Amino acid sequence: MDYAKEKDLAASRAKVMKALGHPTRIFMVQLLSNEDSSVSDLTKAVGADVSTVSKHLSLLKQAGLLIDRKVGNKVLYSLICPCIMEFIHCIDDVIYQDAEKGLSCINVNRKKLL
Amino acid sequence: MDYAKEKDLAASRAKVMKALGHPTRIFMVQLLSNEDSSVSDLTKAVGADVSTVSKHLSLLKQAGLLIDRKVGNKVLYSLICPCIMEFIHCIDDVIYQDAEKGLSCINVNRKKLL
DNA sequence: TGTCAATTTGGCAAAATTGCCAATTATAGT
């Protein structure tokens, strides 16, 4: 077997995952799921150098997760897919399951449905 | 504002995302969503050194995504949350939306619902 | 017990990521 297609798909998916695989970046995505924010707002919230924040944002944009627009003096970033948060909540199952051992992910899901 | 809790959550989430943020690792997760596999099987599919594959697997295990069990001569790995694949499909929306510009993620989702 | 196949671990060099500072660009408001 060659798996060429599956590997291509994996590479595309990995790129997006990787973008989300940094504490500061996923934190900013969380903030942006509440409201569009400027670089300076995010910089305050994150507590790092502006240049660092700016680079993280452009990486997220590059991954297809954010868009930006100029408003007055500032650049506002927004989530392209607000649905990305549902997706992130899905990851939380893995974290819970890790926290309370023995409780399978499926049970966690069932719990939430009840 | 302090955001201490949100930042903690972000860090936990980032850890899992990061584990999935590598082409080889997410490819193996894809394979494991079909059937449990041994290190040697995965090694063939991936086409890297066994030691490399073994290390990737232990990283995924460490992230809470896989478990392993010994069966005869081999170590079989399996997905703890098969639901992780739904979550991965969610990412595909971002990829599609990137491919066909102008089609928002929400529309892609609507399409799938129809 | 000895051997062999399967897997993990140690070690290391190459590559990639991260985050800060300094310098640059852009633009709103005076």
Added chain:
DNA sequence: ACTATAATTGGCAATTTTGCCAAATTGACA
């Protein structure tokens, strides 16, 4: 045009990740 604020970019050192080889470990089975 000038100034001040906002953001991006270039550059670089420090850290982390990656992937291979070689060596050690594990367990099945003769």
